[in-house]
Amino acid sequence: MGLLISTTSAWAAPVLVGVASRDGAIDPAAQAAFRTGAQTTPAKANPAVLDKALSSLERGEASYLELKLRPAERSLTAAFDGLTGAISSLDDAVPAVRAALLLVQVQLARGRRDQAEATVQRALLTLPGFPAGGQPPPDVQPIIDAARARLKNRLSASLTVSTTQIGR
Numbered sequence: 001m002g003l004l005i006s007t008t009s010a011w012a013a014p015v016l017v018g019v020a021s022r023d024g025a026i027d028p029a030a031q032a033a034f035r036t037g038a039q040t041t042p043a044k045a046n047p048a049v050l051d052k053a054l055s056s057l058e059r060g061e062a063s064y065l066e067l068k069l070r071p072a073e074r075s076l077t078a079a080f081d082g083l084t085g086a087i088s089s090l091d092d093a094v095p096a097v098r099a100a101l102l103l104v105q106v107q108l109a110r111g112r113r114d115q116a117e118a119t120v121q122r123a124l125l126t127l128p129g130f131p132a133g134g135q136p137p138p139d140v141q142p143i144i145d146a147a148r149a150r151l152k153n154r155l156s157a158s159l160t161v162s163t164t165q166i167g168r
Contacts, residue, residue: 053082057099064102069110076103080119084126093127097134100127104140116140120147 060075080103083096100123107116120143123130136144 049082050086053079053086053099054095056082057095060099060102060106064106069106073103073106073110076106079103080123084122093129093132094134096127097123097131101131101134101136101140104143105137108139113143117143117147120144121151124148124151 056075057079060072060079063069063072063075076099079099080096083099086096100119104116104119107113107119120140124144124147131144
């Protein structure tokens with residue numbers, strides 16, 4: 001008798017599908033494939049791309065302080081896009097967190113709550129410990145809490161176990 005074990009996730013997480021023996025051991029090839037997929041690491045960012053993203057963050061912050069919301073949103077979006085591609089540690093995430101928090105504030109100020117919620121969700125998925133490294137303003141914290149709750153529900157997985165009689 002063999003067992004088919006599979007996990008299904010709402011996200012593109014590695015999926016384990018293997019056949020277990022009577023003693024419950026998972027097929028080694030399936031286990032190795034799972035471990036390989038689970039251990040991928042982000043690529044290092046191109047220094048020119050990182051510099052461009054940091055310059056966009058500076059421009060976005062300056063525009064935000066001048067209450068020039070449209071240019072601030074453009075620059076902060078470019079900064080957030082560039083910086084999220086450069087994350088390899090929590091230290092690297094600090095400028096990206098700053099860009100995300102400012103971008104959310106600008107989007108809220110411009111009446112774009114749906115975009116602000118999407119930005120928060122993306123930040124939660126891409127930035128280690130978001131909003132670690134930055135203090136969210138009081139109007140942004142409820143959006144972060146709601147997005148975290150939605151993601152928690154979406155990240156749940158299901159496990160299906162079925163038995164099959166294998167011919168003797």
